[in-house]
Amino acid sequence: MLESSDILVREARKDDLPALVALFAADALGGHGDTTEPAAFPDYARAFAVIEASPDQTLYVAEYGGEVVGTFQTMVTTSLTGRGSSAMIIEAVQTRADMRGQGIGAAMIEFAIAEAKGRGLRLVQLTSNALRKDAHRFYERLGFKPSHLGFKMALK
Incomplete structure (x- = not known):
């Protein structure tokens, strides 16, 4: 478990994009079609430019040892x-696979x-994806309560 003081949560910068894309592309369960293809x-x-320009959206990264190890x-x-x-909606929470269980997700949330x-x-x-049972336990441990059932409709 990392010390929370060793984890820096900050707004994402454009130069973080390769690391962020790699995080999402490595998520086989998410099924969002993310890829590191140039x-x-x-x-x-x-998408980064849209988020950055919005007063109501913020993209963050978690850094450890100068490396991006998580995002939301x-x-x-x-x-x-x-x-x-x-209300605040938290989306796209990802921790680099080799860093899970180290307190990064908790620091971000x-x-x-x-x-x-x-x-x-x-x-x-x-x-949270219905298949992510470990994530559900994690969120409940942080004080979240399951309260609604979500629905999605893919348009593309």
Whole structure:
């Protein structure tokens, strides 16, 4: 287990893209079609630019020893429910396979929760692939409660 002080969580920079793409491409369970093929890199660069330009989205990395070892993205949404309150959605949580179980995921999620609290948000929510039972136990250990059933429809 790493010391949390050894893990740096910061906003992602464009030069982090190769490491981030490698994290997502290594995730066989996610099934998102991510790849490290050079021809796909412009797609990732376009998405990074959209996220970077958005006031409501932030892409983060976790660094250990100067290397990117994890990532997650947050989005803040405001709805009429909850008397017009805002919530943080945490998405795309990944820890490099050889670094799992070292406290990196916990450091990232705790960082996101602290950000949400600091902004006075009503809640923090996330979704997780139904097959990721270890991840579900991890999120529950951090205080998340399973409360909703999610649905998706692929359009491409």
